[in-house]
Amino acid sequence: MPPRKGSSPSLALVPEDASYxxxxxAARDCRACGLYARATQTVFGEGAVPSPLMxxxxxxxxxxxxxxxxxxxxxxxxxxxxxxRADIPxxxxxxxxxxxxxxxxxxGKRRMHAKPNMAEVHACxxxxxxxIALVQPAVLVCLGATAAAAIFGSGYKLMENRGHVTTxxxxxxxxxxxxxxxxxxxxxxxxxxxxxxxxxxVSDLELAASFVSFRTERRRERRPSESLLGRRxxxxxx
Ligand code: SF4
Numbered sequence: 001m002p003p004r005k006g007s008s009p010s011l012a013l014v015p016e017d018a019s020y021x022x023x024x025x026a027a028r029d030c031r032a033c034g035l036y037a038r039a040t041q042t043v044f045g046e047g048a049v050p051s052p053l054m055x056x057x058x059x060x061x062x063x064x065x066x067x068x069x070x071x072x073x074x075x076x077x078x079x080x081x082x083x084x085r086a087d088i089p090x091x092x093x094x095x096x097x098x099x100x101x102x103x104x105x106x107x108g109k110r111r112m113h114a115k116p117n118m119a120e121v122h123a124c125x126x127x128x129x130x131x132i133a134l135v136q137p138a139v140l141v142c143l144g145a146t147a148a149a150a151i152f153g154s155g156y157k158l159m160e161n162r163g164h165v166t167t168x169x170x171x172x173x174x175x176x177x178x179x180x181x182x183x184x185x186x187x188x189x190x191x192x193x194x195x196x197x198x199x200x201x202v203s204d205l206e207l208a209a210s211f212v213s214f215r216t217e218r219r220r221e222r223r224p225s226e227s228l229l230g231r232r233x234x235x236x237x238x
Contacts, residue, residue: 011126045096144180
């Protein structure tokens with residue numbers, strides 16, 4: 001069953017008639033689920049507000065948790081490459097996650113990603129709703145299964161519906177689900193799988209971008225793309 005508007009516990013913490021900055025500030029003190037307890041900080045979304053295009057991932061990773069910004073780690077570099085190849089200026093879109101605190105489990109000295117459950121996704125949904133209301137995207141892109149579940153409900157089958165444009169969502173005029181960049185990270189040892197998944201991710205982002213328009217000045221400043229293999233080498237090193 002899709003998350004119902006207005007039923008998320010965090011929605012009660014969203015200040016009414018507030019600016020984007022006030023909402024982001026309020027999210028810093030959220031205790032609507034248990035994930036805050038082991039995380040460094042709330043990682044709220046960032047980017048253009050309003051924006052015609054909003055990207056929703058799963059949750060902050062280790063680097064994001066430490067730095068306090070979304071998609072700044074290895075998965076973020078893959079997202080940057082996909083956005084560049086899709087000719088989407090990142091600074092003109094809004095990027096966030098379905099869950100705002102890093103869920104992890106210890107493995108030796110490392111903090112390993114742990115998938116948030118639907119109760120945690122639901123608990124955090126109020127912040128996502130507030131972001132959507134403020135950003136007012138014409139197109140919403142769900143990066144991965146958790147983001148798709150947050151928007152479409154837990155029964156959504158990402159692999160069956162990837163790249164499909166939904167036009168009857170209450171959240172945006174068009175919603176598209178695609179791979180999460182971290183899925184591509186896991187595919188890197190298999191070059192063919194990685195290349196195909198990157199092609200899907202880029203084509204899904206291009207499809208999303210085809211419904212909106214961006215300011216053009218940034219495109220004149222764009223530097224030539226680095227080669228895919230060059231970027232992949234840097235991902236491995238990073
Ligand atoms: S994950 Fe979301 S709902 Fe849970 S404490 Fe963090 S901000 Fe609040």
